[in-house]
Amino acid sequence: xxxxxxxxxxxxxxxxxxxxxxxxxxxxxIIKRGVNKxxxxxxxxxxxxxxxxxxxKRVEQAMQSIKEGKGVTYSAEAIDQLLGV
Numbered sequence: 001x002x003x004x005x006x007x008x009x010x011x012x013x014x015x016x017x018x019x020x021x022x023x024x025x026x027x028x029x030i031i032k033r034g035v036n037k038x039x040x041x042x043x044x045x046x047x048x049x050x051x052x053x054x055x056x057k058r059v060e061q062a063m064q065s066i067k068e069g070k071g072v073t074y075s076a077e078a079i080d081q082l083l084g085v
Contacts, residue, residue, distance in 0.1 A: 004027070004030065005022065006032060008031070019041065020041070023043050024043055028040065028041075
C-alpha cells in the first residue's frame with residue numbers, strides 16, 4: 001500500500017529534503033496551499049522528460065500534416081465543450 005501524506009506548504013518548505021526522500025521511497029505527497037489549492041509531488045525519471053524516437057516521429061508526422069493543411073482548428077469554446085468545462 002502506498003503512503004499518502006497531506007502536508008501544508010509551510011511544512012514542505014521547512015522539510016523539503018525529508019519529503020523528497022519520502023517521495024523517492026514511494027510515498028505520495030499532497031501539498032495543501034490555502035483552502036482550495038493542492039499539489040502532488042511525484043518523482044520523475046529524467047528519461048520521461050524526453051521524447052522517444054517513436055514519439056518524435058509521430059510529432060514530425062503531425063507537423064507535416066499541419067503544413068499540408070490537414071490539421072483541425074478548434075476554438076477555445078469548442079475545446080472547453082470537448083473537455084466538459
